[in-house]
Amino acid sequence: MPVPVIPSSTVPGHRVTASVAAVVVVILAVISATSASAQSRDQDDPALAQTIQANQPIVAGSVELSSGHVDLGPRFVDGTWQLLIHDTSTGPPVWREPADVVFRIGDVGRSVLPDDERYSFVGAQPGAPVWVIPQTENPGVVWLGWNTQDPDVMNRVDRGVRLRLVGADGPGKVSVYLQSGNLSGPKVLWESDSTTTEPLWVDVNTHTHANWVFSEPGVYILRIEAVARLIDGVEVETFSDVRLAVGDSTDANGAASAVFAGTEAASTVSGGGADGSAVVAGSGSRSADQGGQSMWVWLVVGIVAVSVIVGGAVVVRSAAERRGVTRGRMTR
Structure with missing residues (x-):
C-alpha cells in the first residue's frame, strides 16, 4: 500500500x-x-500636560516660592548632569538652582490628619495638624512635583532616571506618597525616618506630582539624588538639597542658610523599574507604562x-x- x-x-x-x-x-x-x-x-489629567523648551534659561537670585507650579528635574548644564528646579509659578518658565530657592508651605497648607489607619505612616496622631503639598494643586500652596522632560535629557538618557530621597533634616517626619482617589489607599514612596529608601524609576518625558506631608512646622532640607544611564553607556549622578520653610512663622532666611546635617539612608532596589526601582507613573508620551x-x-x-x-x-x-x-x- x-x-x-x-x-x-x-x-x-x-x-x-x-x-x-x-x-x-x-x-x-x-x-x-x-x-x-x-x-x-x-x-484625563490636563494639569500635568507640559512641554519644556530647550532654550528656557537658568536664572540666578534667591527667591521664596509659596504658590504655583514647580518641578524638580534633571538637566545638563555645560555638559554636567544637575538636578534643578523648573519654575512656572511667576511667569515664563525658568530653571533655578536649588540653593537659590526656599519653598514656603504656609498655614494655608495646614490640614488635620484623619483618623484612618492607612495614614499611620505620616508620624502624627489622628487629629493633629500636618502641612501638605498636595498631589493636586491647591491655590496658595506651592505645587511641587518632578519631571524628566528637558529635551537634552530625553535625547541623551537611556529610558529613564532614578530619583531617591537620600535623607531629610528637620523637626518632624516627611512622607511622600501617591493616591489615585479617595477609595484607594496611599502608595508610600519615601519616608524620612527610614534607614533605607528605594529609588523611583521615572521614564524620560514624564511629569508627576505627589503628596508631601510634614508632621511639624520648621525648616526642612531634603537631599534628593538623580541617577541615569546615558545612551552611550555612561552613568551620571548628582544630588540637590531642597529647602523648605514649613508654617507661617518659620524664618525663610534661616531655611536659605541651613546646611544639611541629616543621616543619609542606604539605597534599596526591589521594584519593577529598569533596574528594580519602584515605578511611578506620570503624564507624558513615555510614561511608566512604556x-x-x-x-x-x-x-x-x-x-x-x-x-x-x-x-x-x-x-x-x-x-x-x-x-x-x-x-x-x-x-x-
Whole structure:
C-alpha cells in the first residue's frame, strides 16, 4: 500500500508558524490597548500636560516660592548632569538652582490628619495638624512635583532616571506618597525616618506630582539624588538639597542658610523599574507604562525568533520525511 504524503497545507511547520502568528497578534493587541490606556490617562489629567523648551534659561537670585507650579528635574548644564528646579509659578518658565530657592508651605497648607489607619505612616496622631503639598494643586500652596522632560535629557538618557530621597533634616517626619482617589489607599514612596529608601524609576518625558506631608512646622532640607544611564553607556549622578520653610512663622532666611546635617539612608532596589526601582507613573508620551510595553516588545521578538528556529527545524524534518516517502515508493 502506498504511504500517504502529507499535503503541504498541513505540514507541522506551517501549523507552528500559524500558531505563533496568532500569539503575536494577541500580544500586539495588548500592547496597543495598554498604550491607548496610558494616553487616555494623560488626556484625563490636563494639569500635568507640559512641554519644556530647550532654550528656557537658568536664572540666578534667591527667591521664596509659596504658590504655583514647580518641578524638580534633571538637566545638563555645560555638559554636567544637575538636578534643578523648573519654575512656572511667576511667569515664563525658568530653571533655578536649588540653593537659590526656599519653598514656603504656609498655614494655608495646614490640614488635620484623619483618623484612618492607612495614614499611620505620616508620624502624627489622628487629629493633629500636618502641612501638605498636595498631589493636586491647591491655590496658595506651592505645587511641587518632578519631571524628566528637558529635551537634552530625553535625547541623551537611556529610558529613564532614578530619583531617591537620600535623607531629610528637620523637626518632624516627611512622607511622600501617591493616591489615585479617595477609595484607594496611599502608595508610600519615601519616608524620612527610614534607614533605607528605594529609588523611583521615572521614564524620560514624564511629569508627576505627589503628596508631601510634614508632621511639624520648621525648616526642612531634603537631599534628593538623580541617577541615569546615558545612551552611550555612561552613568551620571548628582544630588540637590531642597529647602523648605514649613508654617507661617518659620524664618525663610534661616531655611536659605541651613546646611544639611541629616543621616543619609542606604539605597534599596526591589521594584519593577529598569533596574528594580519602584515605578511611578506620570503624564507624558513615555510614561511608566512604556517600560511594560518594552517588555512585551522583547517578548514578541523572542517568540518570533523561536518560531523561526522551531519552524525551520520542523520544515527540515518534514522535507526529510517526504524524501523518505519518495524513496519508499521507488523501492516498491
